[in-house]
Amino acid sequence: MIKYPDGRKSADAVKKETSFSHRGMNLEDDINHTNQYYLDTGKAVVYKKPTPITIVNVDYRSRQTAKITEAYFQIPSTTDYNGVYRGFYLDFEAKETHSRTAFPLSSIHAHQLNHLKRVIEQKGIAFLLVRFTQYDETFFVLAADFLDEISHSERKSVRYEWFREHGYLIPYNYVVRIDYLHVIDSLMNGGRL
Amino acid sequence: MIKYPDGRKSADAVKKETSFSHRGMNLEDDINHTNQYYLDTGKAVVYKKPTPITIVNVDYRSRQTAKITEAYFQIPSTTDYNGVYRGFYLDFEAKETHSRTAFPLSSIHAHQLNHLKRVIEQKGIAFLLVRFTQYDETFFVLAADFLDEISHSERKSVRYEWFREHGYLIPYNYVVRIDYLHVIDSLMNGGRL
Numbered sequence: 385m386i387k388y389p390d391g392r393k394s395a396d397a398v399k400k401e402t403s404f405s406h407r408g409m410n411l412e413d414d415i416n417h418t419n420q421y422y423l424d425t426g427k428a429v430v431y432k433k434p435t436p437i438t439i440v441n442v443d444y445r446s447r448q449t450a451k452i453t454e455a456y457f458q459i460p461s462t463t464d465y466n467g468v469y470r471g472f473y474l475d476f477e478a479k480e481t482h483s484r485t486a487f488p489l490s491s492i493h494a495h496q497l498n499h500l501k502r503v504i505e506q507k508g509i510a511f512l513l514v515r516f517t518q519y520d521e522t523f524f525v526l527a528a529d530f531l532d533e534i535s536h537s538e539r540k541s542v543r544y545e546w547f548r549e550h551g552y553l554i555p556y557n558y559v560v561r562i563d564y565l566h567v568i569d570s571l572m573n574g575g576r577l
Numbered sequence: 578m579i580k581y582p583d584g585r586k587s588a589d590a591v592k593k594e595t596s597f598s599h600r601g602m603n604l605e606d607d608i609n610h611t612n613q614y615y616l617d618t619g620k621a622v623v624y625k626k627p628t629p630i631t632i633v634n635v636d637y638r639s640r641q642t643a644k645i646t647e648a649y650f651q652i653p654s655t656t657d658y659n660g661v662y663r664g665f666y667l668d669f670e671a672k673e674t675h676s677r678t679a680f681p682l683s684s685i686h687a688h689q690l691n692h693l694k695r696v697i698e699q700k701g702i703a704f705l706l707v708r709f710t711q712y713d714e715t716f717f718v719l720a721a722d723f724l725d726e727i728s729h730s731e732r733k734s735v736r737y738e739w740f741r742e743h744g745y746l747i748p749y750n751y752v753v754r755i756d757y758l759h760v761i762d763s764l765m766n767g768g769r770l
Contacts, residue, residue: 429695431655436627455645471700473661502622507664
């Protein structure tokens with residue numbers, strides 16, 4: 385059974401819509417588009433952090449366009465997205481999986497899970513957006529629920545069914561592609577946040 | 578007259594201490610050190626964002642150490658630091674100036690000022706940390722005060738005296754080098770935040 389933030393129980397109508405609506409879009413694009421919408425409408429200020437890199441060499445020959453000629457990707461110590469919504473601190477990671485059965489834990493770094501724990505301790509709103517591309521379904525999952533699940537399991541992945549039970553399916557929408565604030569509003573109204 | 582967050586009025590004692598205490602340290606190092614202290618003691622979760630760059634070419638010959646061979650610095654659209662403190666969203670920019678008389682506005686991008694405005698609208702705690710290196714003084718300034726000042730002035734800089742009047746001098750401390758949370762606590766207790 386899929387939990388909808390507004391209490392609907394059946395996913396069929398929405399699934400049919402979403403499965404045709406945005407094939408080929410990736411989750412990062414959808415979230416950036418959504419964040420831009422939130423920014424433009426004054427709803428929230430949320431950004432993706434730049435990719436952390438270690439810069440080794442920079443060519444300063446032309447000062448206005450300093451060219452980085454040697455750099456390496458770092459393992460991120462935090463999540464990719466954070467920001468502020470009506471005074472609340474938001475922090476989340478977004479991941480896609482092509483699996484039909486489970487979300488592999490290898491796709492999230494231990495650092496990032498620790499970071500989410502710390503954010504919860506600081507009373508921030510910490511969550512994950514996980515997309516199962518084969519079903520074209522994007523779930524909002526509270527980091528607290530996710531961390532609780534993986535602490536009680538030996539598995540190296542979290543089953544798709546778990547997301548259907550404990551996550552909140554975000555219906556795709558043309559204007560606000562991944563309206564995660566709608567889920568947050570509902571959780572606040574329902575006393576879960 | 579320098580405003581201390583705890584109400585002290587004279588800066589002399591502290592100034593003498595600070596001016597000998599950490600010559601040669603730069604503001605970024607001091608803030609990173611402070612943020613690490615906050616993180617280790619569970620006081621707050623605040624990070625510097627990675628430098629935004631545009632990656633043009635990556636050499637994937639060795640998959641484990643993909644090497645970026647061409648990239649360029651981007652103009653940042655947000656501030657350098659953000660995070661969460663007891664549920665509050667913090668967002669700030671840190672700048673040093675070598676001037677004895679004024680802080681040049683050219684050292685902050687228009688994008689960053691707009692970002693601070695938006696953070697204030699979303700009820701985040703937005704501020705600047707400005708260091709006058711010649712005096713070895715670091716001021717905490719509420720972004721709202723700073724934006725108000727520059728909107729009422731034609732000048733391309735903000736005078737040092739303005740910081741002494743409207744900013745909060747942060748005494749240097751060996752354990753917590755730039756204890757900006759102490760200022761925030763005081764402002765909260767005083768009803769200014």
